[in-house]
Amino acid sequence: MAQQGTHDGVTEDEAALYDRQIRLWGLEAQGKIRTSHILVINLDGLTTEAIKNWVLAGIQRLTLIDFRPHTQWNDLSAGFFWREEDVGESIDRLTPAAARIQALNPLVKIEVLPSSSLKDLLDPSSSSLADLKPSVMVIGIPSGPQSLSAQWNKDSLITLNDRSRQLGIPFYISGSQGFNGFIFSDLGDSHQYVIEKPEVNAPLPASTVEGAALAVPSSSKRLEKVKQEFVPLRKALDKTWKGLPRAQLRRQKPSLGYLGVLALWELSGDGKIPSTEELASTCKSLIEERGLDLKTLLVSEEDFTAFIDALSISLSQPGEFSPTCAMVGGVLSQDVLNAIGGREAPLVNWFQLEGLTGSGQIHALSTPPSSIIPPTAI
Known part of the structure; x- marks a missing residue:
């Protein structure tokens, strides 16, 4: 029997299957999700969490590729699409995982x-990425x-x-490093999305019984279209806090976890694990270069040492910390779905989880504020 179509190409069967999320973000957004194609490079515990949510949300297509040909024992720490029998050089890394995702x-x-x-795929001169046409x-x-x-x-x-x-x-x-994890996003020069805003009531009359009755907030909502400009990674990483007043610095200060990721990127390249001293020295240099200090970051020397020790341990230990993957993977999956569906404000543009302090911060790195698109321009 042919499936009956509904609005935005969503069939009646799909509408029944995805009923809860259609109620959450609307039929138009679900229509965009059902035609989307997500390319994931490297399947690990963090992307596993996100993939689960994307597939259950009803994307059209998922393409997986990994630089590692086989599954290792440490992959079982947070990768729940693998089993013990999948470990070893006789089995392709992604094949058993893909079957469980399906x-x-x-x-x-x-x-x-x-x-x-x-x-x-990673070669700028190749057409492979363009041919895949991922969303x-x-x-x-x-x-x-x-x-x-x-x-x-x-x-x-x-x-x-x-x-x-x-x-x-x-x-x-x-990516994740032990208790810490991060997300960077670049949705292009002009990402547009829709948010719901409550309708503003007319000015209240004089203080009377009738006026008090009219003071109940309006239950009706209006849709507001917003544009957000993102910046490429190279520009985001140039962000500094030099010259800002100390009060403003305290409000906008980056997390230590973000600076730790930058330190790792500075020290990567040859696969050699840096010493704790190298890691601490590089991190402090980056803090100074960006016009910051530990006092501004509200970090004591003792806390800084504990952070560096934890980061160093995460580098020497293969495998991932499952709770970190669950939290960061959840944020990643939701933001990607919002970006595809064009609903809700996106993550702009760096999310940093710090497990030792129990904080999750969003840093706007070199991005301008969002702007409302006038109804006449929509």
Whole structure:
């Protein structure tokens, strides 16, 4: 029997399957999600969490590729799409995971690319990325010692982000280091989205019984279209806090976790794990270069040492901390769905989770404020 169509191409069967989320973000947004294609480079615990949500939300297509050909024992720490029998060199890394992802939602097309094609995909002179035509590209930075390889250092990520911008592909980077995790997003020069705003009541009359009755907030809502300009990674990383008054610095100060990621990127390239002293020295240099100090960051020397020790341990230990992956992966999945559906304000443009302090901060790195699009321009 042919499926009956509804609005925005969503069939009646899909409307029944995705009923709860259609009620949450609307049929138009669901229509955009059902035609979307997400490319994930590197399957790890963090991207596993996000993929689960994307597939259950009803994206059209998911393409997976990983620089690692096989599954290792440490992948089982947070990668719940693998089992013990999947570990070893006789089994392709992504094949068993893809089968379990498919079981979540048979309506989603799952495609696995061989590890050998990753070089082509990352090559700016190749047309492979353009041919895939993803709606969104997500890079999962591997954890532990593998995060320090030249393939995932700052220059490589900047080059890949520049390539995605040329092709108009929204771009995300995510990664975890023990208790910490981060997300960087670049949705292009003019990302537009819709938010709901309550209707503003007319000015209240004089204080009377009738006026008090009219003072009840309006339950009606209006849609407001907003534009947000994002910046590429190279510009975001140039952000400094030099010259800002101390009061403003305290309000806008970056998290120590963000500066720790920058330190790791500075020290990556040869795969060698830096010493604790190198890590601390690089991190303090970056803090100073950006017009900051530990006092401004509200971090004591004792807390700084504890942070560096934890970061250093995360580099030497393969595997991921599952709670970190769950929290950051949840934020990543929701933001990607919002970006595709054009609903709700996006993450602008760096999210940093710090497990030791229990905080999750969003840093607007070199991005201008959002602007409302007048109704006449919509």
